[in-house]
Amino acid sequence: MKxxxxxxxxxxxxxxxxxxxxxxxxxxxxxxxxSFTVLLGPSGSGKSTLIRxxxxxxxxxxxxxxxxxxxxxxxxxxxxPERRELAMVFQDYALWPHMTASENVAYxxxxxxxxxxxxxxxxxxxxxxxxxxxxxxxxxxxxxGGEQQRVALARAIVGRPSLLLFDEPLSNLxxxxxxxxxxxxxxxxxxxxxxxxxxxxxxxEAFALADNIGVxxxxxxxxxxxxxxxYRNPANRFVASFTGxxxxxxxxxxxxxxxxxxxxxxxxxxxxxxxxxxxxxSLVDVLIRPSATSMVGDGLNTLPAVVLDVAYRGRGYEHxxxxxxxxxxxxxxxxxxxxxxxVHIYIDPENCLAFQSEREVTADLTxxxxxxxx
Amino acid sequence: xxxxxxxxxxDRVPFSSLPLTLAKKVNRIRITPMFxxxxxxxxxxxxxxxxxxxxxxxxxxxxxxxxxxxxxxFKPVFSGAYGTALMHSLTLGIVASLGATAIALSMAxxxxxxxxxxxxxWNGTIFxxxxxxxxxxxxGWQRLFEQRGVLEIMGLxxxxxxxxxxxxxxxxxxxxxxxxxxxYLVIANAMRGLGEEFEQAVRVHGGSRIAAxxxxxxxxxxxxxxxxxxxxxxxxxxxxxxxxxxxxxxxSVATYQLYQGINSIPVNFPVSAAxxxxxxxxxxxxxFAQNRALRGRSFRTLSGRTRPATLTRLSLFVKASTSxxxxxxxxxxxxxPIFGAVSASMLEGLxxxxxxxxxxxxxxxxxxxxxxxxxxxxxxxxxxLITATIAVAIATIASKVLTSIKPSKSKKFxxxxxxxxxxxxxxxxxxxxxFTYNLRFINDLGLHLYGTSFLxxxxxxxxxxxxxxxxxxxxxGQIQESMMDAARVHGSKPLRAWLDVTMPLIARPLLIAWxxxxxxxxxxxxxxxxxxxxxxPPVAVGxxxxxxxxxxxxGTAIEILSILWALVVVGIAFFIFNRFAPPGWKxxxxxx
Numbered sequence: 001m002k003x004x005x006x007x008x009x010x011x012x013x014x015x016x017x018x019x020x021x022x023x024x025x026x027x028x029x030x031x032x033x034x035s036f037t038v039l040l041g042p043s044g045s046g047k048s049t050l051i052r053x054x055x056x057x058x059x060x061x062x063x064x065x066x067x068x069x070x071x072x073x074x075x076x077x078x079x080x081p082e083r084r085e086l087a088m089v090f091q092d093y094a095l096w097p098h099m100t101a102s103e104n105v106a107y108x109x110x111x112x113x114x115x116x117x118x119x120x121x122x123x124x125x126x127x128x129x130x131x132x133x134x135x136x137x138x139x140x141x142x143x144x145g146g147e148q149q150r151v152a153l154a155r156a157i158v159g160r161p162s163l164l165l166f167d168e169p170l171s172n173l174x175x176x177x178x179x180x181x182x183x184x185x186x187x188x189x190x191x192x193x194x195x196x197x198x199x200x201x202x203x204x205e206a207f208a209l210a211d212n213i214g215v216x217x218x219x220x221x222x223x224x225x226x227x228x229x230x231y232r233n234p235a236n237r238f239v240a241s242f243t244g245x246x247x248x249x250x251x252x253x254x255x256x257x258x259x260x261x262x263x264x265x266x267x268x269x270x271x272x273x274x275x276x277x278x279x280x281x282s283l284v285d286v287l288i289r290p291s292a293t294s295m296v297g298d299g300l301n302t303l304p305a306v307v308l309d310v311a312y313r314g315r316g317y318e319h320x321x322x323x324x325x326x327x328x329x330x331x332x333x334x335x336x337x338x339x340x341x342x343v344h345i346y347i348d349p350e351n352c353l354a355f356q357s358e359r360e361v362t363a364d365l366t367x368x369x370x371x372x373x374x
Numbered sequence: 375x376x377x378x379x380x381x382x383x384x385d386r387v388p389f390s391s392l393p394l395t396l397a398k399k400v401n402r403i404r405i406t407p408m409f410x411x412x413x414x415x416x417x418x419x420x421x422x423x424x425x426x427x428x429x430x431x432x433x434x435x436x437x438x439x440x441x442x443x444x445x446x447x448f449k450p451v452f453s454g455a456y457g458t459a460l461m462h463s464l465t466l467g468i469v470a471s472l473g474a475t476a477i478a479l480s481m482a483x484x485x486x487x488x489x490x491x492x493x494x495x496w497n498g499t500i501f502x503x504x505x506x507x508x509x510x511x512x513x514g515w516q517r518l519f520e521q522r523g524v525l526e527i528m529g530l531x532x533x534x535x536x537x538x539x540x541x542x543x544x545x546x547x548x549x550x551x552x553x554x555x556x557x558y559l560v561i562a563n564a565m566r567g568l569g570e571e572f573e574q575a576v577r578v579h580g581g582s583r584i585a586a587x588x589x590x591x592x593x594x595x596x597x598x599x600x601x602x603x604x605x606x607x608x609x610x611x612x613x614x615x616x617x618x619x620x621x622x623x624x625x626s627v628a629t630y631q632l633y634q635g636i637n638s639i640p641v642n643f644p645v646s647a648a649x650x651x652x653x654x655x656x657x658x659x660x661x662f663a664q665n666r667a668l669r670g671r672s673f674r675t676l677s678g679r680t681r682p683a684t685l686t687r688l689s690l691f692v693k694a695s696t697s698x699x700x701x702x703x704x705x706x707x708x709x710x711p712i713f714g715a716v717s718a719s720m721l722e723g724l725x726x727x728x729x730x731x732x733x734x735x736x737x738x739x740x741x742x743x744x745x746x747x748x749x750x751x752x753x754x755x756x757x758x759l760i761t762a763t764i765a766v767a768i769a770t771i772a773s774k775v776l777t778s779i780k781p782s783k784s785k786k787f788x789x790x791x792x793x794x795x796x797x798x799x800x801x802x803x804x805x806x807x808x809f810t811y812n813l814r815f816i817n818d819l820g821l822h823l824y825g826t827s828f829l830x831x832x833x834x835x836x837x838x839x840x841x842x843x844x845x846x847x848x849x850x851g852q853i854q855e856s857m858m859d860a861a862r863v864h865g866s867k868p869l870r871a872w873l874d875v876t877m878p879l880i881a882r883p884l885l886i887a888w889x890x891x892x893x894x895x896x897x898x899x900x901x902x903x904x905x906x907x908x909x910x911p912p913v914a915v916g917x918x919x920x921x922x923x924x925x926x927x928x929g930t931a932i933e934i935l936s937i938l939w940a941l942v943v944v945g946i947a948f949f950i951f952n953r954f955a956p957p958g959w960k961x962x963x964x965x966x
Contacts (some may be wrong), residue, residue, distance in 0.1 A: 057859045081859070095857075098959050
């Protein structure tokens, strides 16, 4: 499929309010041309409002949006969706039930004013590309959920738009289908070379798809960076916790070196990393990435624990363990360890992150059940 | 690259003669579909209703008395003839609502949950009853049972039945029949959504059949209350029975009292307005009572997991009994009125003092040859075509406003006025129009609309608008907004997107709404009676005029021809739709 000419998307000071609630709050973002950017955030973080504002379905109250050098939204200025030259895949597919799969796909070519034969050729090519060349005459209700979303994907790419928007397109599909369609989305989007903006609340989806991940919270961008950077060096506690942790503890900073921070949690000292300016005695949240834990013998940075649960994951076993600090999930081991067994958990300092705690503590921090958290 | 910063609203030349702020506001007004919609809503719905009803409290406001604010107009409403009529209406409303709801519940269960053989006859009957105005049902009965009517000509002695029919029993019966389709559709829809899992849950936890039935009845409570409220509102607003059985039987009801009040000289508009407000309040009271009764009892029984109920297999004896029940009901609701009307239309000399009658088609021949009999049908057809088109166009926009997921003041405003207008009896609507469009300041504005076909079309449209809008709201509400968004994002302007996406999705409901409005207007009585232009009577008035002139045969022949004509139009419309609509349009709503 032919490559398109992608453009940079620039959002500056975007604000959108629904009554007293600010869905977007002075939001700034730049999406590089041809990149695949995933915006990750929980419900109510403003990601849907943002993508709908990019599409032109919502009007910003303040701020501006540029596609390349062309302003498409600003103060009292709003380019209609049909004039933005983009395409979008919707969460609920938004296929038109009175049109066949072919008609749904061909609809996006109307604005191209192509000869009928060319329109048919491109429609068939797009359907073929998503593996539905034999289903063109079917109505949406005659297709499965996955096939319907494929039609929506074909409709989005057939017009070769410079910008592709994805509004949680996989959230209505089962796990297996989601994985297969995710690969198709990643491949197809990069094949046509469009700039892509994809929103989701699923961190594994975000890491699998993105060139860049932006994490949103309460209408503000918390951090945008490459997936590896987000995972290794999250900007704050929220970004870290929303991009995957298997446990978290409250502790106080014991000592700080150039690369590590020693945190006292109960009777144990845990070595962690921190990008924040912590001081000895600071109250911190220690967040443990799933990849940080493993079952080992007694040693440095290990904690004694009891196995609560075990789940077979194909390549090995994931355990849920309880140590004196609390519960840690996703502890991997190639062999199963029986429930109730006493084990030692190693915590890799590289994937153990300390952040200044926002919690208020009123009791002794040195005993296991030390904290009364408000 | 230059930035595309063209303003969305183009600058206009200011009106120099207007104050600056007003000029700015006028400048901002754009003639959009929504602007036309709001202007129409204002002039055909809000202004006539508000102006007329306000006279009850402030006669001087519209030069109808000396007092700026008074409740004195309400005194006559609760005493004398008005008071009696109001009590009669209230009693009839309660009896009709209870009766219709009970029958509808039994029918819904028989048709949807059992294998009784006669159940297949019912759905057609419901739609026929929906289309038939109450005065046509009443007239059918009347032709059979009146003095020197069809049955007496057949040599039957029916005086005791006539005495019953021409009194509260007959009126309540017809109101019950007319309310039956409303009650049935509400209850049947609720029963369709009630899967068998609730019944099964009772049985597997040790409950008997009776316990299961009790649970089912509790789950249906919201729909039973709704059905009662709707039938009550329909019954006390009805003018068709009031102008036929009620007037002949001298059993006055509120709507007929209003009609008589408006035909007396001088017309006392403040008292008419006070009576209208009282009627309106009764209807709103019923809706309020329904809401109160349902507080916390709105059971959500329909979900993606709902399992369709299975039919109860009846024994042979029960099958025979229930089928007989259905057949008797069919005879009472449709069979007898149809037989009455058809036999009367074929009796030459009915209504005259002749002693010999013959059965032939001479009454029909007269309709085709006499312009006095024929013209009302032609005129009503023209008016119905215009009205159905206007009402459906406005109703489409209204239903779009009502189903918008964004809360807005305009949504609340439309909702309130359409609900109020549903509760407003047709006769009150018509009086509101007479009052408003005869006001001096309206005439001074150059709007000489009273007595014109234009005003009649507006009144018909306004009268049909609430029910037409409500009929479209359900379908409009089913359309996911993302489908329109998808069309816009993929290159279509708003109108194009609406035509490509929304219109096909609601094509069938639009057609049905258009046909219901067309049929309803073709046979409409109260607005026609009070607002028809001199010399151009619509069908309902034509029938009344013929009957008033003792041409019972001619009157019933127009009646039968009008109904047949409505059915022909319905048939043609569905034929065209099924033949020429794109395949995708026709698939929606069908089973796989």
